[in-house]
Structures are given as structure tokens and as C-alpha cells.
Amino acid sequence: MRTVVNSLREAKQVWSRNPATYIVCTISCFISLFCIGIVSVFGIFVYQGAQAVGTRFLNVTSFFERTANHEDINQTILSLESLEGVQRVQYVSPQEALQLLQQEYPDMETSINPLPSSLRIEPKSAKDVPSIITYLRGIPSIEYIEDTSEAATNYSNIIRILLILGIALLLIFLLAFIFSVSSSIGISVFSFRKEIFIMQLLGATPGTIRAPFLFIASVCAIIGGICNAIVLFPVVQYVYQFYQSFLFFSPIDMNTQLLSLQLGATLLFIGFFISITSTIFSVSRHIQ
Amino acid sequence: MTSLPILQIKSVTKTYPHGIQALKNVSFSVAEQEFVYIMGRSGAGKTTLFRIITKQEEPDEGEVWIEHELISSILQRKKHLVRRKIGVVFQDFNLIDYKTVFENVSFALEIRGLSRRYIQKQTELALDIVGLSQRVQNYPPMLSGGEQQRAVIARAIVTKPKILLADEPTGNLDYKTSESIMDLFSKINQLGTSIVMATHDLDIVSGTGRRIIILDHGEKMGENRG
Numbered sequence: 001m002r003t004v005v006n007s008l009r010e011a012k013q014v015w016s017r018n019p020a021t022y023i024v025c026t027i028s029c030f031i032s033l034f035c036i037g038i039v040s041v042f043g044i045f046v047y048q049g050a051q052a053v054g055t056r057f058l059n060v061t062s063f064f065e066r067t068a069n070h071e072d073i074n075q076t077i078l079s080l081e082s083l084e085g086v087q088r089v090q091y092v093s094p095q096e097a098l099q100l101l102q103q104e105y106p107d108m109e110t111s112i113n114p115l116p117s118s119l120r121i122e123p124k125s126a127k128d129v130p131s132i133i134t135y136l137r138g139i140p141s142i143e144y145i146e147d148t149s150e151a152a153t154n155y156s157n158i159i160r161i162l163l164i165l166g167i168a169l170l171l172i173f174l175l176a177f178i179f180s181v182s183s184s185i186g187i188s189v190f191s192f193r194k195e196i197f198i199m200q201l202l203g204a205t206p207g208t209i210r211a212p213f214l215f216i217a218s219v220c221a222i223i224g225g226i227c228n229a230i231v232l233f234p235v236v237q238y239v240y241q242f243y244q245s246f247l248f249f250s251p252i253d254m255n256t257q258l259l260s261l262q263l264g265a266t267l268l269f270i271g272f273f274i275s276i277t278s279t280i281f282s283v284s285r286h287i288q
Numbered sequence: 289m290t291s292l293p294i295l296q297i298k299s300v301t302k303t304y305p306h307g308i309q310a311l312k313n314v315s316f317s318v319a320e321q322e323f324v325y326i327m328g329r330s331g332a333g334k335t336t337l338f339r340i341i342t343k344q345e346e347p348d349e350g351e352v353w354i355e356h357e358l359i360s361s362i363l364q365r366k367k368h369l370v371r372r373k374i375g376v377v378f379q380d381f382n383l384i385d386y387k388t389v390f391e392n393v394s395f396a397l398e399i400r401g402l403s404r405r406y407i408q409k410q411t412e413l414a415l416d417i418v419g420l421s422q423r424v425q426n427y428p429p430m431l432s433g434g435e436q437q438r439a440v441i442a443r444a445i446v447t448k449p450k451i452l453l454a455d456e457p458t459g460n461l462d463y464k465t466s467e468s469i470m471d472l473f474s475k476i477n478q479l480g481t482s483i484v485m486a487t488h489d490l491d492i493v494s495g496t497g498r499r500i501i502i503l504d505h506g507e508k509m510g511e512n513r514g
Contacts, residue, residue, distance in 0.1 A: 003401045006399070194382065195384055198382050198395075199399060200344075201342060201382075202399055203368045203371040203396075205368050206365065206368075
């Protein structure tokens with residue numbers, strides 16, 4: 001307990017020696033964590049959106065020959081549902097297909113229905129599409145197969161690029177955070193070099209020497225993290241609304257309040273952990 | 289005086305980068321309660337020797353023993369244990385300006401996590417020995433050079449070290465103040481602490497009858513009596 005009290009007293013001295021440095025450090029912590037938060041929010045929304053849109057985009061439609069009867073169709077549905085890569089199979093009758101067509105082209109003459117029965121198959125992922133198509137080609141009652149795997153692959157490539165970009169941004173902001181904390185602590189260690197030297201010669205343990213700096217770094221990270229959590233809360237709601245209006249055709253359903261809380265708490269923890277680690281590294285380098 | 293060595297330097301050699309040889313095969317020992325002077329001009333290797341004893345530097349060759357423990361084999365992360373056996377006094381005082389005299393002295397005990405009561409008692413005792421009982425609440429810049437050196441000595445002895453290293457402790461002081469500081473070292477030595485003092489001031493060592501180890505260009509040139 002006495003060691004903690006002594007460390008706090010030393011931390012007060014460390015703080016009073018360079019207050020501006022620690023204020024800048026706290027602001028840098030806040031900005032870095034906020035940027036990490038924003039990139040993470042976008043990442044989460046893009047991922048959720050990708051799943052929602054991907055499901056819409058990715059499907060295989062198989063059209064039956066006009067001679068195909070109900071038994072053929074039912075048997076095909078059952079066999080497709082038992083396939084591993086199939087998520088869902090939806091039967092579209094000629095009448096339903098015509099209704100859909102009429103919705104799109106109301107002026108169209110519909111006295112004769114030329115449309116065949118079809119199956120709309122949702123694969124689990126794009127990589128399941130070739131095996132489903134191969135399987136469908138083996139069914140004699142199927143006349144024609146249409147798939148959106150190419151569009152879905154293009155779409156998933158765009159998502160992948162966005163995710164890589166997001167990870168790169170996250171790394172940049174993380175590095176900025178580490179640099180901000182370690183350089184602030186570096187300045188403070190330098191200004192305290194005489195005291196550190198005296199402490200070393202008096203037989204202080206490395207832990208005792210590090211303690212005041214660890215305390216300061218923790219305070220900067222915690223204040224920065226709390227500010228980030230407070231600011232992130234309304235920003236997440238705003239980004240969510242923007243995203244929903246952007247992806248109006250495939251809305252994502254998320255509890256943004258819980259997301260804000262979880263993200264704020266996670267970033268607070270990450271910030272605290274990184275500050276502690278980079279402080280230990282900075283002070284140890286000087287002690288060596 | 290007993291003959292048990294408290295400090296043993298065995299064939300210590302230290303060469304800095306660019307081939308500057310600071311110490312060349314230096315050997316000597318210091319017995320319990322002995323007062324030894326290390327004499328030599330600037331660059332003779334006195335400070336390097338002290339830096340090696342306090343594990344601020346490692347020797348290239350040779351061994352350093354303190355209280356029958358080979359300190360050159362102690363791991364870097366455990367070097368604080370070696371330093372706790374030694375009291376150190378510098379020429380340029382090295383007091384912490386934002387701490388009072390009392391806080392400066394008690395700091396040596398505080399970093400060891402000792403109880404407040406023990407710290408209070410030992411600090412008062414050390415300040416009494418050095419004659420600074422009346423200046424406990426003063427800050428270092430408010431003290432004279434002699435008083436600052438006394439505060440440093442109090443900080444060095446408050447932990448009751450077996451050995452006290454003093455690197456040119458009177459280098460920044462006038463003759464009269466130097467004399468009083470030397471009297472204080474004699475008093476501390478009489479109380480049972482071995483003292484190794486580096487100096488280049490012949491006036492300090494002459495007439496003391498104490499052992500003098502002479503260093504020149506990193507080599508031990510011989511031993512003498514003051």
C-alpha cells in the first residue's frame with residue numbers, strides 16, 4: 001500500500017513536470033481511439049451489409065421444361081435441399097412468375113403465359129455455386145440454369161478490398177496511438193532522467209521506477225478512452241442511420257446502443273493495454 | 289579493524305569503444321570498517337571503477353565481490369539488490385530538488401517499501417548524524433554546498449549499507465567545508481561502515497594514516513598510507 005502511495009506521489013511530480021505533454025497525449029489517445037472506433041463501426045456495418053446484400057445477390061435459378069410435372073419438381077426440391085451447399089430453395093410457379101412480370105411491366109399482354117416453373121436456389125456461399133450448377137445439369141427436367149455467382153464474386157471482391165483497407169487504417173491508427181503514448185512517456189522519462197538515475201542507485205526495482213509513468217499513461221489512456229466512448233455513442237447512431245438509408249433495399253438490423261457500449265468498452269481496454277505495454281517498453285529502454 | 293574483505297576487485301579490465309582502456313587488470317580488496325582512498329588524476333579510472341561496483345557498467349574481464357557475493361554474475365534485472373548493499377555519494381550531490389531534505393533522505397527507504405514508522409526513525413537518526421536535524425523541511429536549493437553534501441551522505445547511510453562509495457565528495461566544496469565533510473566520513477567509518485573514497489586532493493588524504501590505492505591511466509600503480 002505504501003509503495004502505491006509513494007508511486008502516486010511520484011506520478012504527481014511526473015505530471016506537474018510536463019502537463020502539456022500529457023494533455024496532448026490524452027487528446028491523441030482520444031483521437032486515435034475515435035478513429036479506430038469509426039473504422040470498426042464501418043467495418044461492422046460493411047460486414048453485416050455484405051452478408052445481407054450477398055444473400056440477395058447470390059442465387060441460382062433453374063427453369064424446368066414445360067413438360068415437367070409436379071412429381072419431378074418436388075423430387076428436385078427435396079434433393080436440392082439435401083445438398084450441403086444449399087441454404088434455401090424457393091419454388092416459383094408459372095403463375096407467380098407471370099405476376100412478378102406484370103408488376104414490372106403492367107402494360108404487357110398476358111392472355112398466354114409462356115413462363116416455365118422455376119426454382120430459386122440460395123447457396124450458402126459463392127464457392128458452393130459450381131457444385132449446385134453441376135448437380136442441376138444432371139437433372140433431365142431442367143432446361144435452363146441462370147446464376148449470379150459472377151456478380152456476387154465481384155461484389156465480394158469489393159467487400160474484401162474494403163475490409164483490407166479498413167484493417168490497414170486500423171493498423172495506422174493503432175500505430176499512431178502507440179507512437180503518441182510512447183513518445184509522451186519518452187519525453188517524460190527524459191525530463192526525469194536525474195531522478196531515475198538516483199532511484200536506480202538507491203536500489204529501486206525496475207517496477208518502482210516504472211510505476212509513476214505507468215500510472216500517468218493509464219490515466220491518459222482511460223480519459224482518452226472514456227471521451228471516445230462518450231463521443232462514439234451518437235456517432236454510431238448517425239452512421240447507422242446513414243448506412244440504413246444507403247442500403248435501403250437490404251436493411252441491417254442491429255442494436256446500435258449495445259454496439260456503442262461494447263465498442264467503447266473494448267477500445268478503452270485496448271487503449272489501456274497498449275499504453276501500459278508501450279510505457280513498460282519506453283521506460284525499460286531508458287533503464288537499460 | 290577486522291581482515292574480512294567486504295569488497296574485492298579481482299583483475300578488473302574495462303575498455304570503452306574506440307579502444308579507450310579505462311581499467312587495466314585492477315585488483316584490491318577493502319576490509320570491513322576500513323577507510324580506503326582511491327587516488328588518481330582525472331581519467332585515471334576512478335569513476336569507471338565506481339560505475340562497475342554499482343553495476344552501472346560491466347567489466348570486460350575480472351570479478352567484483354561484495355560481501356562474498358560475486359556481483360558481476362548477478363542478472364541485470366537483479367542489480368538493484370547489489371545497489372542496496374552500497375551507499376553512494378557524488379561530487380555533484382544529486383539531490384531531488386522538489387523534495388525536502390527529509391523526503392530526499394527518506395526516499396532511499398521508501399523505494400524499499402518499508403514502514404512509515406521505521407522510515408521516520410531512521411531518517412531522523414541519519415539526519416542527526418550528519419547534523420541536519422534543523423534543516424529537514426528545507427529544499428536542496430535552499431542549502432549550502434556543504435549542507436547538500438551532508439544531505440547526500442545522510443541519504444547514503446540511512447539504509448545502513450556495509451560499504452559507502454564516495455566519488456570526489458569534496459570536489460565542489462571549499463577547504464573548510466571539505467574538512468567538516470571529511471570529519472563526517474570519519475565518524476560514519478567509526479560507526480562501522482567501510483568507505484571507499486575517490487579523490488585527487490592530496491590534502492585530504494595526507495596525515496590520515498589510511499590506505500591509499502593509486503590509479504593512473506586505468507592501472508593500479510601501487511598502495512600507500514596517507
